[in-house]
Amino acid sequence: MRSAFPAxxxxxxxxxxxxxxxxxxxxxxxTPCKICRDLTKSFKEHFDKTVxxxxxxxxxxxxxxxxxxxxxSETRLVEILEKTAKACDYKCSSLLEDQEEQLEDWFFNxxxxxDLFEExxxxxxxxxxxxxxxxxxxxxxPGGVENPCSGHGTCHGEGxxxxxxxxxxxxxxxxxxxxTVCDECKNxxxxxxxxxxxxxxVCEGQxxxxxxxxxxxxxxxxxxxxxxxxxxxNECEREGCGDPLEDCVNxxxxxxxxxxxxxxxxxxxxxxx
Numbered sequence: 001m002r003s004a005f006p007a008x009x010x011x012x013x014x015x016x017x018x019x020x021x022x023x024x025x026x027x028x029x030x031t032p033c034k035i036c037r038d039l040t041k042s043f044k045e046h047f048d049k050t051v052x053x054x055x056x057x058x059x060x061x062x063x064x065x066x067x068x069x070x071x072x073s074e075t076r077l078v079e080i081l082e083k084t085a086k087a088c089d090y091k092c093s094s095l096l097e098d099q100e101e102q103l104e105d106w107f108f109n110x111x112x113x114x115d116l117f118e119e120x121x122x123x124x125x126x127x128x129x130x131x132x133x134x135x136x137x138x139x140x141x142p143g144g145v146e147n148p149c150s151g152h153g154t155c156h157g158e159g160x161x162x163x164x165x166x167x168x169x170x171x172x173x174x175x176x177x178x179x180t181v182c183d184e185c186k187n188x189x190x191x192x193x194x195x196x197x198x199x200x201x202v203c204e205g206q207x208x209x210x211x212x213x214x215x216x217x218x219x220x221x222x223x224x225x226x227x228x229x230x231x232x233x234n235e236c237e238r239e240g241c242g243d244p245l246e247d248c249v250n251x252x253x254x255x256x257x258x259x260x261x262x263x264x265x266x267x268x269x270x271x272x273x
Contacts, residue, residue: 221253
């Protein structure tokens with residue numbers, strides 16, 4: 001059965017569908033806090049860019065005497081709102097429209113007194129929490145707001161009031177750390193003061209200190225020496241390959257027997273090429 005649409009038109013429709021799907025996936029994961037954060041960030045960026053500007057008429061003294069200061073003028077506010085709207089995606093734009101009066105109120109009355117993000121997103125709309133807090137009640141992240149996750153991890157869902165994941169309010173520890181507040185070292189790591197350092201790769205299992213001298217047991221191909229700790233065994237010096245047609249090549253923790261120049265390995269033995 002032939003398609004009702006020409007090939008070119010069908011390709012365009014498929015491309016449009018893929019584009020719409022991509023857009024929906026891009027915005028689907030935006031939380032209410034993220035949308036509010038994007039809005040206040042964009043508004044504040046354009047607010048900061050207009051600091052020190054004037055009405056642009058050339059006679060600043062007359063303009064400020066007649067029109068008032070530019071810093072609190074409606075002219076500046078309109079410029080900021082227009083540029084913010086252009087920078088926003090559709091969810092951010094929708095919130096901008098809903099909260100335009102609140103933004104105006106902050107601009108005219110509290111721009112030098114309160115933080116816009118905290119006032120709008122945390123206190124008024126209650127979409128976000130202050131840093132290092134999470135959840136509907138803005139509880140402290142594990143380890144407290146001063147040093148969440150002991151400084152060795154990130155608090156999952158930090159700043160978000162909507163707890164969409166069962167992992168929100170838990171620590172995701174950095175490499176080498178574990179525990180509820182990331183204050184313990186994982187296996188094959190050793191604590192040095194307040195830092196978890198990885199055991200040397202030449203150790204077999206756990207160590208008591210960083211480096212080869214901190215190993216309790218050496219990995220295969222290494223031996224414990226009093227001064228250097230776990231040290232590579234040179235199998236070529238001790239054993240060799242046992243075949244005069246082979247060269248022994250030592251490597252860290254291992255060795256390899258290769259055929260001498262002019263020979264190749266056939267059926268497990270070195271033979272003339």
